[in-house]
Amino acid sequence: MRQQIIVSGIGGQGGLFVTRILAEAAIERGMEVLTSETHGMAMRGGTVISHVKVGSFTSPLIRTGQADIGLILHAGNLEVHRGFLKPGGVIYMNAAMSGNAEAIDATRIAREHGSLIIANLVLLGFAVGQGRIFCDAATVEAVLKRISPAKQLALNLEGFHLG
Amino acid sequence: MGNEAIGRGLVEEGCTLAAAYPGTPASEILSSVVAFAKETGAALHTEWSVNEKVACETALANSMAGRRSAVAMKQVGLNVAADPFTRAAYLGVKGGFILIAADDPGPHSSQTEQDSRLFAHFAKTPVFDPSSPREAREMVAEAFALSEKYEIPVVLRPTTRVCHARQNVSCRTPAPREQKACFEKNPGRWVATPQFLTELHRLLNGKLDRIAREETLAPILTPGGCARPRTCIVASGVAFAHASELLDTLGPEGRIDLYQVRLAYPLHQPFIEEIRKRYEKVLVLEETDAVIEMQLGPGGVNGRGSGDVPRQGELTPDVIEEILRKFLDLPAVQAVVAAKKGIRPSLCAGCGHRAAFYAIRDAFPAGIFPSDIGCYTLGMNFGAVDTCHCMGACIAQGAGFYHAYAAGGADFPTIVVTIGDSTFFHAGIPGLINAVFQGARFILVILDNATTAMTGHQPTPQLGVRADGSEGRKVFIPDLVRACGVRHLREIDPYDVEAFTAALKEADSFIRAPEGDIAVLIAGHPCILNRMARQAQAVFAMSITDDCVGCQACIDAFECPAILFDGEQNRAQIDQNRCIGCGVCMHVCPTGAIRAEGGKP
Numbered sequence: 001m002r003q004q005i006i007v008s009g010i011g012g013q014g015g016l017f018v019t020r021i022l023a024e025a026a027i028e029r030g031m032e033v034l035t036s037e038t039h040g041m042a043m044r045g046g047t048v049i050s051h052v053k054v055g056s057f058t059s060p061l062i063r064t065g066q067a068d069i070g071l072i073l074h075a076g077n078l079e080v081h082r083g084f085l086k087p088g089g090v091i092y093m094n095a096a097m098s099g100n101a102e103a104i105d106a107t108r109i110a111r112e113h114g115s116l117i118i119a120n121l122v123l124l125g126f127a128v129g130q131g132r133i134f135c136d137a138a139t140v141e142a143v144l145k146r147i148s149p150a151k152q153l154a155l156n157l158e159g160f161h162l163g
Numbered sequence: 164m165g166n167e168a169i170g171r172g173l174v175e176e177g178c179t180l181a182a183a184y185p186g187t188p189a190s191e192i193l194s195s196v197v198a199f200a201k202e203t204g205a206a207l208h209t210e211w212s213v214n215e216k217v218a219c220e221t222a223l224a225n226s227m228a229g230r231r232s233a234v235a236m237k238q239v240g241l242n243v244a245a246d247p248f249t250r251a252a253y254l255g256v257k258g259g260f261i262l263i264a265a266d267d268p269g270p271h272s273s274q275t276e277q278d279s280r281l282f283a284h285f286a287k288t289p290v291f292d293p294s295s296p297r298e299a300r301e302m303v304a305e306a307f308a309l310s311e312k313y314e315i316p317v318v319l320r321p322t323t324r325v326c327h328a329r330q331n332v333s334c335r336t337p338a339p340r341e342q343k344a345c346f347e348k349n350p351g352r353w354v355a356t357p358q359f360l361t362e363l364h365r366l367l368n369g370k371l372d373r374i375a376r377e378e379t380l381a382p383i384l385t386p387g388g389c390a391r392p393r394t395c396i397v398a399s400g401v402a403f404a405h406a407s408e409l410l411d412t413l414g415p416e417g418r419i420d421l422y423q424v425r426l427a428y429p430l431h432q433p434f435i436e437e438i439r440k441r442y443e444k445v446l447v448l449e450e451t452d453a454v455i456e457m458q459l460g461p462g463g464v465n466g467r468g469s470g471d472v473p474r475q476g477e478l479t480p481d482v483i484e485e486i487l488r489k490f491l492d493l494p495a496v497q498a499v500v501a502a503k504k505g506i507r508p509s510l511c512a513g514c515g516h517r518a519a520f521y522a523i524r525d526a527f528p529a530g531i532f533p534s535d536i537g538c539y540t541l542g543m544n545f546g547a548v549d550t551c552h553c554m555g556a557c558i559a560q561g562a563g564f565y566h567a568y569a570a571g572g573a574d575f576p577t578i579v580v581t582i583g584d585s586t587f588f589h590a591g592i593p594g595l596i597n598a599v600f601q602g603a604r605f606i607l608v609i610l611d612n613a614t615t616a617m618t619g620h621q622p623t624p625q626l627g628v629r630a631d632g633s634e635g636r637k638v639f640i641p642d643l644v645r646a647c648g649v650r651h652l653r654e655i656d657p658y659d660v661e662a663f664t665a666a667l668k669e670a671d672s673f674i675r676a677p678e679g680d681i682a683v684l685i686a687g688h689p690c691i692l693n694r695m696a697r698q699a700q701a702v703f704a705m706s707i708t709d710d711c712v713g714c715q716a717c718i719d720a721f722e723c724p725a726i727l728f729d730g731e732q733n734r735a736q737i738d739q740n741r742c743i744g745c746g747v748c749m750h751v752c753p754t755g756a757i758r759a760e761g762g763k764p
Contacts, residue, residue, distance in 0.1 A: 037328075059407070
């Protein structure tokens with residue numbers, strides 16, 4: 001099994017946390033994983049992207065037109081990062097309107113739940129629920145239980161389930 | 164993460180002192196050392212030093228005492244640490260000494276694309292070039308062993324794509340290692356006046372010659388078969404990782420000899436001879452300069468010198484694919500250009516720096532604004548930052564601009580220099596002493612958010628918390644400012660825009676008075692990413708009234724991510740998802756249309 005996923009968002013949305021969950025989920029399932037992230041100056045509200053490659057790869061970066069799946073946390077990024085997707089690749093997007101991607105209004109759902117910061121997990125929950133990502137919901141839950149700070153765990157699980 | 168793998172490696176290999184100054188992409192190395200030391204019970208001293216030079220010197224002395232030591236920094240940190248680093252090669256080390264310099268081809272978060280391997284070459288120091296987190300961890304062990312065998316400092320040079328890559332890396336238990344501090348006096352070596360240096364240099368050259376013949380450090384060949392026996396690729400770092408994967412995807416066309424260079428300098432001497440003998444066509448892929456290419460000798464190599472590899476920018480897989488296809492005479496792939504550019508980064512909603520910048524620009528529309536490195540560089544987005552050079556430069560630049568304009572008694576514009584608290588500790592103090600002594604006149608605003616925010620909230624000496632969480636004696640910025648000879652000092656929270664503006668005007672009068680010189684304002688407001696500090700501050704309910712005329716002054720001069728412009732209705736809007744209710748923007752609207760209600764903490 002080989003899968004290449006991009007996680008696209010703007011700094012502060014929790015794209016790095018989603019990346020880390022996916023990487024840990026691969027390890028949990030005994031798969032090889034390589035990811036690449038954006039830190040530092042690129043983070044303060046600017047456009048950021050992470051690459052997740054599960055299976056036998058040596059390079060941490062995804063080439064143009066090679067990603068199987070795109071998780072888009074910020075709808076404005078669709079046109080910026082769409083080029084990474086291969087023909088037939090699937091996009092799961094945080095957006096009020098669907099258009100030409102499978103979308104969920106994660107921001108609204110998270111806000112109505114009282115905590116905007118879980119919008120990233122709402123989108124992840126939605127995407128995992130569609131069954132095309134390499135890991136299932138139980139694996140992600142196990143990872144969340146392992147890596148969430150104690151205070152944050154219940155909220156993180158709620159966010160994931162909302163999606 | 165690569166930085167965690169390096170941190171883990173340092174703890175497992177018995178490092179006894181790790182010092183660092185934060186900087187992307189190296190910042191997580193030291194915090195990982197702290198975390199893994201706690202987890203494994205390893206006893207070692209860790210510190211966020213005030214700058215890279217200090218970190219390097221501290222670690223070198225620990226090595227002179229016979230103990231394994233490491234110092235971590237970003238590539239430009241090596242410029243700051245250049246003085247102790249270059250001499251360390253001549254004098255050598257005792258306990259294994261690794262200098263980790265993380266490069267940033269691209270650059271993603273740096274002021275240059277410099278290649279630390281070239282710096283290591285210049286300093287005559289061996290340098291490892293890892294291609295993955297796992298390999299970076301292994302190279303920590305090899306670097307310590309090499310350093311001790313030859314009593315030479317060793318550089319580990321990861322790049323952003325190694326530092327910030329994640330990969331499964333298995334953990335080991337730290338091996339117990341007897342490392343009592345034992346400094347053996349040897350003035351001819353540790354004091355090394357010029358009379359000793361030619362001999363030390365000769366010894367150093369001899370060490371490098373022997374290292375260049377170390378069999379275990381020879382490049383590793385992945386054979387490509389017989390299809391193209393006289394063609395090969397020589398690659399290092401993450402460029403090797405990209406190339407290796409790309410050759411796999413090319414199928415039979417990609418079957419070609421591929422060498423991975425792990426020690427980029429000194430390049431394995433027998434390897435150089437073999438390449439010359441065996442191959443007619445050689446492509447070198449490395450980041451960011453032609454370090455391996457240069458050692459392979461002039462001519463006969465496809466690389467930067469021949470124009471086959473771009474001389475700037477990151478070697479992404481897309482770039483390498485294009486180079487490879489051309490080198491192997493394969494059809495090119497159609498380049499895909501992103502349909503849209505991304506959003507530029509900006510100061511967070513509620514950031515105290517924004518309030519200070521707004522007041523500065525408003526008070527002195529014709530001012531000159533030298534600034535520095537940190538989150539606050541983003542003040543350039545709204546015209547409050549005119550220069551950003553290198554750590555601490557802004558203060559001397561402020562003085563330089565003053566002397567430029569005021570030469571011969573001419574009038575001078577108001578110069579407002581902004582610097583962060585951590586940057587002030589790092590390299591601002593010598594500049595301030597010099598500016599005071601040389602009679603410069605400008606306003607220095609120290610943006611004190613009580614942390615090193617951009618790189619992940621490492622504490623400064625003023626906070627009194629050390630890297631491992633223990634308490635240290637606080638060193639206060641106002642004391643330092645006064646000790647530099649400054650007579651006009653005010654401390655104000657920039658959220659109070661009116662008081663801050665009044666303080667700026669008062670400072671301007673001071674610097675222009677006959678007996679005036681430098682005025683310092685400490686703009687203190689904690690970083691709002693610090694949850695405790697944020698919970699302690701008042702929260703206003705912000706709204707925009709019908710008085711909004713759509714002039715966009717708030718967007719242009721303030722650029723808060725929580726203020727959006729609705730083009731259809733021609734008016735500004737508050738994005739309640741992002742607004743933290745700091746209330747500062749109500750000072751910004753020329754028609755008074757931004758309203759703040761409440762104010763409960």
